[in-house]
Amino acid sequence: MxxxxxxxxxxxxxxxxxxxxxxxxxxxxxxxxxxxxxxxxxxxxxxxxxxxxxxxxxxxxxxxxxxxxxxxxxxxxxxxxxxxxxxxxxxxxxxxxxxxxxxxxxxxxxxxxxxxxxxxxxxxxxxxxxxxxxxxxxxxxxxxxxxxxxxxxxxxxxxxxxxxxxxxxxxxxxxxxxxxxxxxxxxxxxxxxxxxxxxxxxxxxxxxxxxxxxxxxxxxxxxxxxxxxxxxxxxxxxxxxxxxxxxxxxVFADEIEKRNVVATRYTEGLAGVADRIPTVMDGVVSTWAQYTIEVPDPFAFADALKAEGIPTARYYPKPVHMQTAYEHYPVAGNGLPNTMDCIDNIISLPMHPYLSEEDQAKVIAAAKSALA
Missing domain, CATH: 3.40.640.10 (Type I PLP-dependent aspartate aminotransferase-like (Major domain))
Incomplete structure (x- = not known):
């Protein structure tokens, strides 16, 4: 996959x-x-x-x-x-x-x-x-x-x-x-x-x-x-x-529609399973570049899915203001608590317009098993 x-x-x-x-x-x-x-x-x-x-x-x-x-x-x-x-x-x-x-x-x-x-x-x-x-x-x-x-x-x-x-x-x-x-x-x-x-x-x-x-x-x-x-x-x-x-x-407009079909399946399959699933604002159509969830231990979760042949990715676990080249620049007065609250739990699942229902069902089943 x-x-x-x-x-x-x-x-x-x-x-x-x-x-x-x-x-x-x-x-x-x-x-x-x-x-x-x-x-x-x-x-x-x-x-x-x-x-x-x-x-x-x-x-x-x-x-x-x-x-x-x-x-x-x-x-x-x-x-x-x-x-x-x-x-x-x-x-x-x-x-x-x-x-x-x-x-x-x-x-x-x-x-x-x-x-x-x-x-x-x-x-x-x-x-x-x-x-x-x-x-x-x-x-x-x-x-x-x-x-x-x-x-x-x-x-x-x-x-x-x-x-x-x-x-x-x-x-x-x-x-x-x-x-x-x-x-x-x-x-x-x-x-x-x-x-x-x-x-x-x-x-x-x-x-x-x-x-x-x-x-x-x-x-x-x-x-x-x-x-x-x-x-x-x-x-x-x-x-x-x-x-x-x-x-x-x-074909981009058609692919955006297909990405939203995939995202809807994920959302329905993972509701109540992951700690957080994506929230889309009212009135927004997303292009779903990634489907990112939050889990208690993303490393164990990734290993469990990898054992089933399912790739995952972690985006931005070290935000820019913490990186060596940028740590001296100013941050908003609140210290970015929401940023810090999510970085230890985020992980992204396979997402593209051509993800089959069969493969997606496999991802959802593996995710449920890993988080049981």
Whole structure:
């Protein structure tokens, strides 16, 4: 059994994917070929955005708008600690200070009260300028943008939706970009919408920002090839990866539906068995990048499932604010108790659109046995 089964998807799309790669090889336009522009158009349409800009990976997708906004030394950027390090990494790379925020105990996404406390702390100290907030759509579920957005706007900050795991999630029928200035995503192969290498993208409704992002991803280019008008970087989405993503995007809505069917089966089968099963907010459609539960002893649980041929994974048992490179950065005044409360118990089960009912029944039975 695969934790994430990319081969099943390949079998479904093999003709389209191999044909797309062959077209790129035949054309020889390996960098910013026409498939990149086509994919950007389709991605923007899918995400209810006016513009999309492809880039080299999901990390650069967060860094590029920070650079475009001039975020740097003396600025505070608020982000969760219970996520992958890239969210805070780009803040530090830009020269700004990441300020770590606690999570909502049920959804694992940014807690609005912790954000309010952190902003108050920063303003009281007067050493940093509150500049931006990066909310993460963790495990595929939309953050609570209805609650977060008024806080961000009250303080005049920029707002990034880090949808590396959650591109395609909606809240009350709206994509995160409805609230955020930009929505970013990753096409790392294990993501719900993944390519076969690295890739990322930024969506926005701000035309001037889109132009700046296009410049920054190509060394800060201007209209003259040898007159770069910004300090940029080299972060382009390869044409071959765009050709792979085009047919994947075409079936993405169907795959999100299939992921939700799988998640519903898990929820029904594990209710009352695990200490915690995922809580999805009212009005949210999740992309279910992971199905994460909490158990008393995740190591024993993993061993028990492994004995049955079932893989598991543990995400973020050491949150970013505890990692060596980030432990000197500030945290919200409450000390992130919800983050600390979950990290010793989390574990994720196999999740992908092509998980059969038979295999899922096997996972549920093994989980029940391990937790009996």
């Amino acid at each position: 695969q934790f994430i089964d990319l081969h099943a998807q390949q079998d479904r799309l093999r003709t389209e994917i191999e044909g797309g790669i062959a077209d790129v090889l035949k054309s020889g336009r390996y960098i910013l070929g026409p498939q990149v522009a086509e994919f950007e158009t389709n991605l923007a349409m899918f995400g209810d955005a006016q513009f999309a800009t492809g880039c080299a990976n999901g990390t650069d997708a967060i860094l590029l708008p920070l650079l475009a906004w001039g975020v740097g030394p003396g600025d505070a950027v608020f982000c969760p600690s219970f996520t992958y390090c890239a969210t805070a990494e780009v803040v530090a790379l830009a020269g700004a200070t990441p300020v770590f925020i606690d999570i909502d105990r049920d959804t694992y996404n940014m807690d609005v009260n912790s954000l309010k406390q952190a902003i108050a702390d920063v303003k009281a100290k007067g050493e940093l300028n509150p500049k931006a907030v990066i909310a993460v759509d963790l495990f595929g579920q939309s953050a609570d943008y209805d609650a977060l957005n008024p806080v961000v706007r009250e303080h005049g900050m920029k707002f990034i939706s880090d949808s590396a795991q959650g591109f395609g999630t909606t809240l009350n029928g709206k994509h995160p970009l409805h609230w955020a200035d930009v929505q970013t995503t990753s096409f790392f192969p294990a993501k719900p919408l993944g390519c076969y290498g690295d890739g990322g993208a930024i969506t926005t409704n701000d035309e001037e920002l889109c132009k700046a992002l296009d410049s920054l991803r190509v060394h800060g280019k201007g209209t003259d090839k040898y007159d770069n008008v910004r300090i940029g970087m080299n972060s382009r989405l390869d044409t071959i990866q765009a050709a792979i993503l085009l047919p994947k995007l075409a």
